[in-house]
Amino acid sequence: MATPVQMLLSYLLLLGLVIGVAGLVMATLGRFYRRRALLALLGLAGLFVFTTCTLLLTPPGARLITAYFWLFTAAVIGGALGTVTMRNVFHSALSLILCLLGVAGYFILVNAEFLAMVQVILYIGGIMVLFLFGIMVSQNILGSELRQNAPQAPWAAIAAGLLFAFMLFCGLFMTIPPSPERGRVVISSNTQSVGWSLMATYTLPFEVASMLLLMALIGAIVLVRKEDE
Amino acid sequence: MLALLAQAAGAQATGPAMSTLEAVRQALSIIGAEWFAHSGDAPMRFFTRLDYHQYFIISCFIFCLGFYGVAARRNAISMLLAMELMLNAVNINMAAFNQYWGPVITRAAFTSEESVYTNLGQCFSAFAIIVAAAEAAVGLGIIIAFYRLRKSVMLDDANLMKW
Numbered sequence: 001m002a003t004p005v006q007m008l009l010s011y012l013l014l015l016g017l018v019i020g021v022a023g024l025v026m027a028t029l030g031r032f033y034r035r036r037a038l039l040a041l042l043g044l045a046g047l048f049v050f051t052t053c054t055l056l057l058t059p060p061g062a063r064l065i066t067a068y069f070w071l072f073t074a075a076v077i078g079g080a081l082g083t084v085t086m087r088n089v090f091h092s093a094l095s096l097i098l099c100l101l102g103v104a105g106y107f108i109l110v111n112a113e114f115l116a117m118v119q120v121i122l123y124i125g126g127i128m129v130l131f132l133f134g135i136m137v138s139q140n141i142l143g144s145e146l147r148q149n150a151p152q153a154p155w156a157a158i159a160a161g162l163l164f165a166f167m168l169f170c171g172l173f174m175t176i177p178p179s180p181e182r183g184r185v186v187i188s189s190n191t192q193s194v195g196w197s198l199m200a201t202y203t204l205p206f207e208v209a210s211m212l213l214l215m216a217l218i219g220a221i222v223l224v225r226k227e228d229e
Numbered sequence: 230m231l232a233l234l235a236q237a238a239g240a241q242a243t244g245p246a247m248s249t250l251e252a253v254r255q256a257l258s259i260i261g262a263e264w265f266a267h268s269g270d271a272p273m274r275f276f277t278r279l280d281y282h283q284y285f286i287i288s289c290f291i292f293c294l295g296f297y298g299v300a301a302r303r304n305a306i307s308m309l310l311a312m313e314l315m316l317n318a319v320n321i322n323m324a325a326f327n328q329y330w331g332p333v334i335t336r337a338a339f340t341s342e343e344s345v346y347t348n349l350g351q352c353f354s355a356f357a358i359i360v361a362a363a364e365a366a367v368g369l370g371i372i373i374a375f376y377r378l379r380k381s382v383m384l385d386d387a388n389l390m391k392w
Contacts, residue, residue, distance in 0.1 A: 010273035013273055013276060014273065017276075054276045054277055057273065057276070057277045058277040058278075059277075062277075062278075062279065065279060066276075066277060066279060069279055069283070070276070073283075073287060076287065076291065077287070077290065077291075080290075080291050080294045080295075080314055081294065083294075083298065083310055083311065083314060084294050084295070084297055084298035084301075084302070084307075084311055084314070089304060089306055089307055089310075092307060092310055093306075093310060096310050096313060096314070099291075099314065099317070100313075100317065103317050103320065103321055106284070106321055106324070106325070107324055110284070110324050110325050110327070110328040111328055112324045112327070112328075112348075112351050112354070114351065114355075115320070115324055115351055115354055115355065115358075118355060118358055119358070122358060122362060123313075123358065123361070126362065127313070127361065127362055127365045130365055130366065130369060131306065131309070131310065131365065131369070134306060134369040134372060134373065135306055137373060137376070138306070138372070138373065138376045138382045148302060148303055148304055148307060149301050149302065149303065150301055150302065150303045150384075150385075152300070152301065153300075153301035155300075156296075156297050156300035156301035157297055157301065159296070159297075159300065160293040160294070160296045160297035160300070161293070163292075163293050163296060164289055164290065164293040167289045167292070167293070168286065168289060171282075171285050171286070171289065190348070190351075193348050194348050194351055194352060194355070197348055197349075197351075197352050198352060198355065201352075202352055205356060209356055209359045209360070212359070212360065212363050213359060213362065213363055215363075216362070216363035216364075216366045216367050217366065219366075219367050219370065220366040220367055220369070220370035221370075222370075223367070223370035223371055223373070223374045224370050224373050224374060226377075
């Protein structure tokens with residue numbers, strides 16, 4: 001059972017999280033522009049309380065992983081919120097990069113180092129740079145005064161909320177078999193094992209994927225080429 | 230679930246002295262949030278005991294944010310960015326579930342004593358990343374071709390096939 005200290009710490013944790021998130025969100029809103037320094041300070045203090053309480057409640061062996069997990073979660077959720085709410089598309093792409101970095105951190109936490117490297121090199125280094133070039137080529141969307149949301153945005157928010165509730169409902173009531181006893185788990189090097197799987201077990205999907213990439217390459221060139229020459 | 234609710238209501242009615250905290254805990258345990266309901270040594274287990282639940286909930290949230298972005302944005306490039314968010318949510322889920330159920334798949338396939346850590350989910354995530362790359366290239370190609378035609382990337386201007 002929980003001791004009174006643990007109970008106190010856990011409610012302090014929730015309070016700190018609520019105050020921290022509310023303070024930081026209010027600090028970014030234009031309405032509270034004059035008090036934004038105070039609100040940001042309040043938010044950071046709340047997040048500090050949250051972090052301290054979480055680490056005190058975590059068993060000592062898992063403290064490092066928990067701290068990194070919530071750090072990456074802050075990056076992922078903050079980046080994703082920025083991606084869908086920012087008016088300037090360039091800033092939106094930059095906050096998507098923050099979100100993708102957080103996802104790379106998640107991959108390291110779940111023992112998928114190969115995927116983390118692929119995420120950083122291919123996603124951030126390749127796809128996002130492509131996006132930034134695309135944004136720069138179509139210049140006239142960079143103004144921050146442009147209205148970016150369609151008139152159906154409130155309905156989209158409602159639909160997304162309903163979808164979230166439905167997915168949580170399904171996930172929480174789903175009977176997932178308990179994670180198996182590890183016993184003697186043989187974990188080889190992650191990159192090596194993924195390479196074996198891609199080259200030996202999943203050779204056909206791998207070839208199909210490379211064909212898809214080739215077709216996308218040619219298709220993009222054909223689409224972007226000028227007609228008159 | 231109804232039976233569970235009835236059982237909980239009965240327990241609340243017959244229980245001699247149940248504090249508000251206990252009642253809240255019981256209600257939370259009914260809707261499946263065991264971390265808040267504290268089944269073990271510490272309450273707020275959601276924040277302190279990492280499991281696949283946290284990854285699942287966060288990836289749900291990211292997926293819904295991406296859905297909102299795709300549905301609400303006027304700008305074609307913003308829509309593609311939101312689509313990347315949805316793809317990443319799926320990747321998080323597959324990698325996280327692979328860590329927690331990696332051994333069981335191989336144990337069903339091979340009849341050996343030790344369970345080898347399979348990486349089916351990670352391979353599938355790699356394929357999803359490949360498809361995301363192809364999608365980004367073709368999508369941006371279409372957007373740039375459209376920009377040449379109309380000098381705009383707003384989806385309101387794509388009204389040629391509107392009746």
